[in-house]
Amino acid sequence: MRVLILGGDGYLGWPTAMHFSAKGHEVAVVDNYLRRNLARETDSGALYSTPNLHERAEIWKEHSGENISVHIGDLCDWDFINSLFAEFKPDTIIHYAEQPSAPYSMLSTAAARLTLSNNIGVTGNVVLAMKEHCPDAHLIKLGTMGEYGTPNIDIEEGWLEVEHKGRSQKFLYPRQAGSLYHTTKVMDTDLLWFYVRTWGLRVTDLMQGPVYGIFTDENGHDDRLLPCFAYDEIFGTVINRFVVQAVAGYPLTVYGKGGQTRGYLNLKDTLQCLLLAAENPADSGEMKIYNQLTETFSVNEIADHVQRVGKQHGLDVEIKSIENPRKELEEHYYNPAHTGLLDLGLKPNYLTDEALGEIIQKVIQYKDSIVQGRIFRGVKW
Template sequence: MRILILGADGYLGWPTCMYFSQRGHDVVGIDNYFRRNAAIALDCEPLLPTPNLIQRAKIWEKITGKRINIHVGDATNYAFLLKIFKEYKPDTVVHYAEQPSAPYSMINQEKAAFTLQNNLISTLNIVYAVKEANRDCHIIKLGTMGEYGTPNIDIEEGWLEINHKGKKDKFLFPRQASSLYHTTKIQDTDMLWFYVRTWGIRVTDLMQGPVYGISTDEADRDSQLVPNFHYDEVFGTVLNRFVVQAVANYPLTVYGKGGQIRGYLNLKDTMQCVYLSATQPVKNGELRIFNQVTETFSVNELADKVCAVGNKLGYNVNINHIENPRKEKEEHYYNPKYTGLLELGLKPNYLTDDELTGIFRKVEQYKDQINRDAIFRGIKWSAETLSGTA
């Protein structure tokens, strides 16, 4: 396939570029370096320094002999994006090119407005570029399980059949986001569903849970190929944050009671899920939705796992229940269905003690680079703003 990866510099984007390239596909990656620049501005850069995309592509080509075409540009710039589509005519486009952080979207009006504009305009531009350059191009958009919220019923894979007053129909599963970021992801889904119905495009929407991990088979070939591993409150995912906190002798920051349950998956499994979706595409005029998780845990369960493994490795790991800065239920029912990707062939990497130990060992190599001030900033879901980041 000719595959276009938008947001190619990200935690998921760069490993996805390598994953497809390793398997013989023609890969084009674009990024505008938003996350790199935002991390510098907020003083929360990733744990491991990473070369820029052009440099990483050169390292990858030197090691493997395989070329990844890189373009630095912005998916919200339609002229730029359309030029890329017309030049490469991709069979598949993977849309990671969104502001990826719920906390970032809640800092202040400026960052909320950026999140809204970036996420929705980039999605709209992709739809129009597909229409104009290659109507059969399969759009794979990274959604989030956070779109669903925490309803008191089972979460189906995207759709819900309703019986009402003797009539039956199928609708998108009701959404109730917990942040502005998650709200834009809901709006993405609605927009794509509109254009699927109207123009007959084909879309797979992946409702992904929080991802953890630092290693993939491709990234492990060279330290300069590792993904952008964040551990801060803004861009870091919860398990990655907890491991770095344990190594840094920083009490694990459990929000509130810690009963919040979510679905999680290994970074390696994100690669699998996207690849399976791309190599088994949907038909034109179809919106396919998968819940992209492999296991569910409460925050307390994750903290306990990190404590148990960390203590075995010689760390004195403590847990600190702090006032929850977010607006979310801390005790709730949570039962998502996630069989679709398993049926396509997903072979999950589960969160075993050995897997967690591997993350600890990798973080240990860079423990002197941990910026303790970046770990927790107290971004609140209220009308308050984060001092010093406006």
């Protein structure tokens, strides 16, 4: 397959590029370094620095002999994306290129405007460029489990059969996001569903939970190929953040009661899911939706797990409940269906003591570069 990865410099984008390249696909990555720029702007530097995309592609070629072509530009810019799609003519498009942080989207008016115009702008341009240049290509779009919120009923996989006054119809499962970022993902889903119905596009929308981890099959032997690893409150995901807090001797920041429950997955499983989605494309006029998670945890469960495994690695880990800066339920029902990807062949890598210990060991290696002031700053909404 000719695979175009939008957002190929990101936490998920770069590992995905290497994974598809290792499987023999022709891969091109696109990025405008928005994430690196926002990290600089908000002083949210990562645990270690990562080479730029051109350098990463060179290093990957040294190891694998495979080419990954690199395109730097803003996907909100129609002229850029138009010529990119015209030249590359992808079979599969993996769309990661968004502002992915809930706290960033709630930080200021400027941050909210950037999130809205960037996220909706990229998704709109991707659909229009597909129509122009590759209407039969398969778009795999990263959504989030956060689109559903925390309803008091089971969360189905994308769709809900509704019976009303003796009649019934299948609709998109109701969405009630908890941040502006998550709301842009809801808008993306609506936009895609409209164009699937109207133009017969082929789309898979992956409702992904928070991802954790560093290692993949492709990066274990060279740290220069590791993904960017954020540990700050704005761009870090909770398991990665707690590991860094544990290593830094910073009390784990549990928000309020800590009963907030979400579905999580290992970075290795994101790669498996993307490959399975690409190998099992949606038909023309079909939107497939999968809930992409392998297990659910409350924040308290994660904190306890990090504390226990941290102890095995010589860390004295304290857990501290702090006032919740977010508007969210701290105790709630949570039961999301997630059988679709398992049925396609996903073999989960669970959060075992060993898996957590591996991440802890890597973070210990970079302990001296942790800046305590970046860990928590209390972005409120």
